Amino acid sequence: MSTVNQRISEIGIVPVIKLSNPVRDAAPLAKALCAGGVPVAEVTFRAAGADTAIRLMKEACPEMLVGTGTVLTTEQIDRAIAAGAEFIVTPGLDPELVVYAQREDKNIPIFPGCTTPTDYHTAYKLGLEVLKFFPAEQSGGLAKIKAMSAPFPMFKVMPTGGISLKNLKEYLSSSAICACGGSYMVTADLIENGKWDEITDLCKKSREIVKEARSNG
Numbered sequence: 756m757s758t759v760n761q762r763i764s765e766i767g768i769v770p771v772i773k774l775s776n777p778v779r780d781a782a783p784l785a786k787a788l789c790a791g792g793v794p795v796a797e798v799t800f801r802a803a804g805a806d807t808a809i810r811l812m813k814e815a816c817p818e819m820l821v822g823t824g825t826v827l828t829t830e831q832i833d834r835a836i837a838a839g840a841e842f843i844v845t846p847g848l849d850p851e852l853v854v855y856a857q858r859e860d861k862n863i864p865i866f867p868g869c870t871t872p873t874d875y876h877t878a879y880k881l882g883l884e885v886l887k888f889f890p891a892e893q894s895g896g897l898a899k900i901k902a903m904s905a906p907f908p909m910f911k912v913m914p915t916g917g918i919s920l921k922n923l924k925e926y927l928s929s930s931a932i933c934a935c936g937g938s939y940m941v942t943a944d945l946i947e948n949g950k951w952d953e954i955t956d957l958c959k960k961s962r963e964i965v966k967e968a969r970s971n972g
């Protein structure tokens with residue numbers, strides 16, 4: 756497992772972030788996440804200025820692992836790398852994007868969204884180790900992840916979509932899962948209203964759950 760994969764797996768939870776005002780919010784958000792024991796972020800290209808947000812989060816918290824999500828083009832991969840992104844997440848499996856990220860001159864971990872046996876076959880051929888399982892709840896949740904890991908035990912997955920404090924422990928109890936992604940600790944309400952302490956608190960609660968799930972496992 757690469758260092759990035761290992762760090763994500765140790766933290767156990769990856770906040771999926773959409774920032775409409777990166778200049779105002781990126782630094783305080785990074786500090787709030789780190790204070791809650793979650794020094795990792797997937798900054799999505801759903802909002803303009805994702806690259807600015809990545810740069811500002813890294814500046815505010817250099818120890819933080821900052822990646823990017825909702826990546827649809829090779830141009831976004833380049834912008835994210837230039838801004839300091841350390842991993843790429845895509846909603847689906849686009850082999851062109853995977854091969855691009857794996858090129859020697861890019862060499863950045865990429866986690867494509869996969870939910871079907873056909874996706875997993877392609878991911879295997881591409882030499883991937885960690886997949887995003889998206890949208891997790893809507894695609895069959897933990898039951899499907901377990902069923903998929905029977906023929907494909909070589910993958911670890913990062914389920915995202917419908918994860919909350921309520922089902923986090925259940926997901927993390929499976930050895931097929933390296934971490935869960937989610938936006939519940941970085942909702943638009945929390946960010947737009949600068950509720951940084953609440954974000955920190957939600958991160959702390961999430962980390963407790965990660966520790967509990969792992970100590971039982």
Ligand code: 3PG
Pocket residue numbers: 771889915916917918936937938939
């Ligand atoms: C994602 O892109 O990974 C999801 O939209 C996050 O899903 P959630 O908002 O249900 O956590």
